[in-house]
Amino acid sequence: MLKIEQLNAWYGRSHILQGVNLKVEAGEVVCMIGRNGAGKTTTLRSVMGLVGRIDGQVLFDGHDISKEPVHRRFAYGLAYVPEERRIVPGLSVQENLRLGLVGSTNRTREAEMIDRIAETFPRLRERLSQSADTMSGGEQQMLAIARAMVSEPKLIMLDEPSEGIMPVLIDEMFELFNRMKADGITILLVEQNVERALSLADRAYIMDQGLIVHEDTAAALLADTEIQERYCAV
Amino acid sequence: MWFHSIGLLLRGVRVTFDLFLLQLFTGVALGAIYVLVALGLSLIFGLLTIVNFAHSQFFMLGAYVGAFIMGFVGNFWLALVGVPIVVGLIGMVCERFLIRPLYGRGIDYPLLLTFGLGLIILEIVRMLAGTAGIPFGTPPSLSGAVDLGVFFFPKYRLFLIGITAVILVGLWLFLERTSYGLIIRAGARDQEIVQILGIDVSKVWLVVFGVGIALAGLAGLLAAPIRGVFPEMGVPVLVEAFVVTVVGGMGSLFGAVVAGLLVGITVSFTSFYFPQMATLSMFLLMALVLIFRPRGLFGRAGLLD
Known part of the structure; x- marks a missing residue:
């Protein structure tokens, strides 16, 4: 690959x-x-x-x-999650996830994407509207991984x-x-x-x-x- | 001279509430132009980290393109739609072929380039349209005054406030509710992550530069009936726009709006009470803001590092 x-x-x-x-x-x-x-x-x-x-x-x-x-x-x-969890400050958790989808050809609907994320990352589901930079380091890292996963990379x-x-x-x-x-x-x-x-x-x-x-x-x-x-x- | 000012001040102290309101409205109308110019400047700086020294010449260009459209079809509303499109497209051509090769080379290269670009635009307009300036009347449907109950207010200035409000709401919806807006907001914070997520940032920069320049052109058209149309009309605007951007905080759109109105209102009140201080007042305001908030009212840390 x-x-x-x-x-x-x-x-x-x-x-x-x-x-x-x-x-x-x-x-x-x-x-x-x-x-x-x-x-x-x-x-x-x-x-x-x-x-x-x-x-x-x-x-x-x-x-x-x-x-x-x-x-x-x-x-x-190809997806890349850089070190020091680069979630975008000032954007909500949901907006960060959406950002993982806008550049991709994967035309999954946002609602579906969020349902799928909720299964894998239950922690994020509860925090969708929260500003991403208010989460703990671990949660931010989960978000960074989830954001890279929504486009279903190879x-x-x-x-x-x-x-x-x-x-x-x-x-x-x-x-x-x-x-x-x-x-x-x-x-x-x-x-x-x-x-x-x-x-x-x-x-x-x-x-x-x-x-x-x-x-x-x-x-x-x-x-x-x-x-x-x-x-x-x- | 100074006692004359004191006299005016004393007269001012006695002015009634409706006169105060009138000055406030005048200030907001003046500020509306500042807001439009500074918004474009801030949008471009916030994303592209380019200090666009040609901004005020695109403002001037907007007024000339507007006058040209008016001369052809005689319709102000058509000019209102045409100017941002034409000037915005010119801006995009400049970004694509002049500014883009300079990305990643530090802040001083594009600064020098836009400075030169501004001079070129100024000279081209002087060559094509003459140095004398051209007449630009208030559109008939917007001349005269409206009775706002407490005072009469020029219809055109009311229109200025209205259209700026419409543009602000439109821009806000674009930035907050569309995917493109999301990319722009994210890109202003972390360019690399936006690229990693599959977005071609060069396209985004092109659009952002175009939108910023379109706003400058539109502001020039809107200012034309008040300031007149002449090649040097942009010169004071550059200074004013920078004061507004610095007061609001470099790169902050919300700051550009608040500071634009604040500067407009400050200038409006000082022109009334201390006419000699009118131009100086915005610099005093800037100094005052910078003493207490060195990054401006809504500036972010590290944007210039």
Whole structure:
């Protein structure tokens, strides 16, 4: 579904990604782990088209999207939930959800969309008319995920969804990811919460200094504490 | 000189409630023009982070396009519909081919560009229509005064207040009730997230710039019977619009409305009580607001960072 080949990315003069190769098959949950600054976020942003200068191939669903503008990548079925839960302040929860629908070709009616959201995210249903920035961090993260899901993307990229969120809500969030996985949704996940992420994922990549340094099944990596120590310990 | 002012003030103190109301209405009518100009300026700044220095020349262009339409068909109402469309389209062409290449290069590039664009528009109008200015009478159906019970009020100024109210309600409905409005509100807060959600922001910017410029053109047409039509008619407007935008808070539409009316009313009252202070009064108001609220009445933090 997603195939990245020899991806290089720069921020200004600094060469952040130095030839990343990665793939995600349909229905798979793949996670990327590694220290801060390893290039995980830059990889996701490059795939979405948010990095100014990149080089290499990004194939999505058979199309080379590496030259496409951001909104076209969305149209191909690519969704991205950036870190620090970017819900739009000043907009209500419902308006934030509607925003996930207006750019999409998915002509689901808003009422239907809200019914579906209510099943998956009961917390949001009660807060539809509330201003989104008055919710807790965890609820805002749920909203950001729900907003990315309403367009029914083929692949959803999640960037550190559990960062700065209460433990109770992290449990709830990973339950949600498990349900998404069971529904056959393809996920590319970047997570600091290594154990949880590996228990959820099918496969995992370890990144260090702008490169993929290790690749294995999630189960194998979960057992390999030595490699976890080497690349993920702070 | 100053005792003359005091004399006027003393006369002012004795003025009756209906005279006060008359000044208030005059101020609101004056403010209506400020509101329309500042709304466009604020809309463009809030979304595109462009300080549009050509705004006042589009205002002037609106008056000229209006005079041109009037000269052809002699119908003010047709001009009222035609001017925002024509001027808005010119604005969109400018955005597409002049401003768009400068996005992402910081605030000073488009600022210089629009400054130059304003000068070009001014010179083109001078070349095509002459430097002398052209007559523009109040449309016959709107001249004269209406009896508002307590005082007689010029029909045209009442119309100004009415049409501005209609435009405000229309703009509000557009922003609050349509998908496009939702995109605009979200885009003003977080451009990137709007792109991530599949929206082609360059199209949105084009429309927003067009709407902002259309408002400036419309304001120019509406001001024409009061201020007259001449190439330099936009020059004071730029200053006034910036005062209004700064008082209201850069990028805040609600602020533009409140500050526009506030500045209009302030100018109206000072012209009556202290005519010499009329122009200065808006700057005093601005200074006063900035002392207590450095971001303006409804300004958001971080918009210029």
